[in-house]
Amino acid sequence: MxxxxxxxxxxxxxxxxxxxxxxxxxxxxxxxxxxxxxxxxxxxxxxxxxxxxxGGVDAHCHLDQPMGPGVRMADDFETGTRSAACGGTTTVIPFAAQQKGHSLRAAVDDYHRRAEGLACIDYAFHMIVSDATSAVLSEELPELIEAGYTSFKIYMTYDDLKLDDRQILETLAVARREGAMTMIHAENADCIAWLTEALEAAGHTAPRYHADSRPPVVEREATHRAISLAELVDTPVLIVHVSGTEAVAQIRWAQGRGLRVYAETCPQYLFLTAEDLDIHGFEGAKCVCSPPPRDEASQATVWDGLENGVFQVFSSDHAPFRYEDAEGKKAAGEDAAFQYIPNGVPGLETRLPLLFSAGVLGGRLDITRFVALTATNPARIYGLYPRKGxxxxxxxxxxxxxxxxxxxxxxxxxxxxxxxxxxxxxxxxxxxxxxxxxxxxxxxxxxxxVGEPGNGRFLRCARPQPARPRGESRGF
CATH class of the missing domain: 2.30.40.10 (Urease, subunit C, domain 1)
Incomplete structure (x- = not known):
């Protein structure tokens, strides 16, 4: 036998x-x-x-995440994990998103109900902290970290999600005390709101103007502020979906000073540009995401960062909204202003093949670096290594x-x-x-x-203990 x-x-x-x-x-x-x-x-x-x-570890994707009224994500845990498996990914980490006025524990419990019996591959949860009340910070968040939800995301933009600087500091202090990893969406909300109002007043509402409402300086400022707040608290942070040159410069500066600042980027910042938001009619809505794709020079900077160690993680940021759907990209109508277009692009299945083709076979990355970026590093950073990655x-x-x-x-x-x-x-x-x-x-x-829904298992994550990011261009 x-x-x-x-x-x-x-x-x-x-x-x-x-x-x-x-x-x-x-x-x-x-x-x-x-x-x-x-x-x-x-x-x-x-x-x-x-x-x-x-198998790939996609550490940033959105599946069946509750949205605002009239908007729905296309992929649930069955279709999303099926797609991931067909692209070589075997672990996903989507987000249990707290709604303002509701508890964080309720969000986690709801997300378990959404995943139960559907996932085709293994999965863990990040949390999204959008209502940093004293009860959340003193009770719920520490209890959930202890229970194996050891990473969470906070936003510096979006009215229904953003925290102010004081709330960010208080949340980072919990992460430091409890040994959790904080992911930060770094864009300046007030700058975006001011630019959006000015663009709309001038009649500039087509999808292409989404990029103009979020220029690189908006990401640069917020990235620097996020780094500064993390330095003040002395806790590691990971800046998600970094789009280009100016934000990369801030991250490289922080890493050069020995700060525990990690960075992630995504396919849309290697293979799309702002010009993709300016295609025929409303079609540019398909590429509306935040931060938006930049230009070819930014693409080159992101490629360099993947190779030289500025980035530790390459994720999809899969945010699935159907184009021809009244609950998707056209939720507010085909002539809707850009600010009402649901943000995000699909990418679970194409994440690895795109990077393998253009990166490994294109001579930009060696294959060990490919494995580090797409599997090993995210497993380490989010407490799943060496079981995964x-x-x-x-x-x-x-x-x-x-x-x-x-x-x-x-x-x-x-x-x-x-x-x-x-x-x-x-x-x-x-x-x-x-x-x-x-x-x-x-x-x-x-x-x-040839997989089956329900075969995926939920994974409780250990407290991450990643090494400092600089000098790790060949993995951790």
Whole structure:
């Protein structure tokens, strides 16, 4: 009788540290051996000529998140995690979002109800703290961190989510005391409101003007302020969805001073520009997100930051709103002013293939850096490592086998989310996962989803203990 449930043979196994050609053996959903000429498994996969990578960890995505009146996200936990699995991702961390006037615990409980029985791959939760009352900060937040919800996001913009500077300081103080990781959406709300009013007064309401209402200085100022507040409290922070040159300069400055400032970016800042908001009619609404895509010079800066260690995490920021939907991008009508367009673009399934094609095969990133950015670093930062994010004895058998020679074209018809468009339609890519395994179970094979809703498990996160970000361009 075989010792192993599965053996993957002859592949190039990649971690954030190194690569080697070896076999990977799986038993009871975990990796139990790495080596040459391992004993037979009950199932075998020949991965000769292919890469065996840790399944991706998408540490910033939005699934079935409650929205304002008349607006609904397209993807729930079933369609979203299905799409992630088909793109080589095996763990997602979406957001349990507190509503103002409601408790944080209620948001977490509601999110568990939304996920129950639907997820096809494993998942954890970040929290969103939007109402930093004394009860939340003194009782609920510490209790939830202790229970395994060890990261949370705060906003410096959006009226229904933003905290003021005093509230940010008080929330960061809880993170420091309890050992949690704080994610910050850094844009200056008052600047955005002032610019938006001026643009609307001039009749500039089309989707293209969304970018004009959020110029780089708005992100730069808020990024510097977030860093300063974190320095004052002496606690680590991670600046999410960084879009370009000016914010990157602030982060690099902070990291150069030895501050524990981490950074994340997303596909839209590598593959889209502000010009994509100015396509025919209302079509630019498809690319409305915040911060908005910038210009080609900003794209180049973001690529440099991915390679040289300014960024530790590459996430999708999947925010799924259908275009042809009265509860989606057109919730306020096809002629709505840009400020009423739901913000966000889909990207769970395309995140890894886009970066692999343009980054690894395009010569901008080595493959170990790819693994660090998309799996190992987010698992470390958010308290899931080494169970997730690496290929090692004892880790969950979350694996993606990649064919680097596969050439294909991105089309929304071939994707598995429940959104009616992709902003990357028509892009020609090289390389894609041909097999995805979640805890040893095949969920994607040769172009077909073969997983099942409900097989995904909720993950309680440990308190993260990431190293300081500078000098880690090859992983942590």
């Amino acid at each position: 075989s010792d192993f449930d599965l053996v993957i043979r002859n592949g190039t196994v990649v971690t954030a540290a190194d690569t080697s050609v070896c076999d990977v053996a799986v038993r009871d959903g975990r990796i139990v051996a790495l080596g040459e000429r391992l004993a037979p498994g009950r199932e075998e996969i020949d991965a000769a000529g292919q890469y065996v990578l840790p 690496t290929i090692a004895v004892g880790a969950d058998a979350d694996l993606a086998i990649w064919d680097p020679d596969a050439e294909w074209t991105v089309t929304n018809d071939a994707l598995h989310h429940d959104v009616d468009y992709t902003p990357y339609e028509g892009m020609r890519l090289r390389g894609r996962p041909v097999v995805t395994l979640s805890r040893g179970r095949t969920v994607w094979r040769d172009g077909a989803f």
